Amino acid sequence: MSYKELTIWGTLGVTIGLLIYYLTGINSLQTNGNLSQDTMVSYLYKVVITAVILEIIMQSVLAGIKHKEADLGDDERDKLIELKSAKLGHWLTSAIILMCVFLATQIERVSGRMLLPEVSDLYNIMHYLIIGFLISEIITTASKVYFYRRDS
Template identity: 35%
Template sequence: MSYKERSTWISLAILVYIWFDYFVQLFSLQSTEQLNVESVNSLLLAVVLKTIVLEIVLQIVLAIIDHKDANYADDERDKLISFYGSRNAYGILSVGIIMTVFHTVFPTLSSFSMMPTQALTTISLPNEYKIMHIVIVFALAAELAKFSTQLFFYRRGF
């Protein structure tokens, strides 16, 4: 397994762990009727700090373990794999932004749609926070698609 592939696995694991925990806590606060703007802000701050700390620590550990490959620049294969991952992520993010704009501009029509983030529109927060969470969900889906695509091509090879 290459250094870049291990790094991608670490980033994917951090993304899934941190954001799964965030949404579990968010819906837990919603079910106990303790969800408010302050609690969401503190959860988001915790997510950002945890992500930064875990990425730094785990990437340093990976660089120490695999110090021979840590300083190599991306070769053509790495660049192509990164391009494919970014292309898939961009498509998902574009669709998500269009759906978010549609939801914002036409709220009555979007309530009838089968939007994948329908659960987020029922949370008891101001509308700005609902829209922010819809954007977060699509950004996460884009990142998951990017990392998954990269891992697929690292495993499959070119």
């Protein structure tokens, strides 16, 4: 397996792990009755820092293992796969954003019936956006894996 493909698999694993980590953490805060806007924001900071650290470690380890391939640039196939995958992720991100904008326009009707009643509607919409962005990144990265596997 090439360095490029290994990094894509690693990124996919990290992103899926982060989605699980975020959802279980928010669920744990909610179950324990500790969910508030402050704890949600501080937990989000923890998730972002964890994401950066895990991605740096994963990229460094793979670059160390495959150091010769890591120095090579992208070829035309890599760029085409990147474009196709980014297009899929963009469509999903756009759909999530439109859903959240619609939710914001209907806030009077859905207020109090959101997923996280402990926090304000704004934080609920932020929660949906975070989940949507992570799922969009998973779709983008999984499509890269698919395109690499299909062409090999």
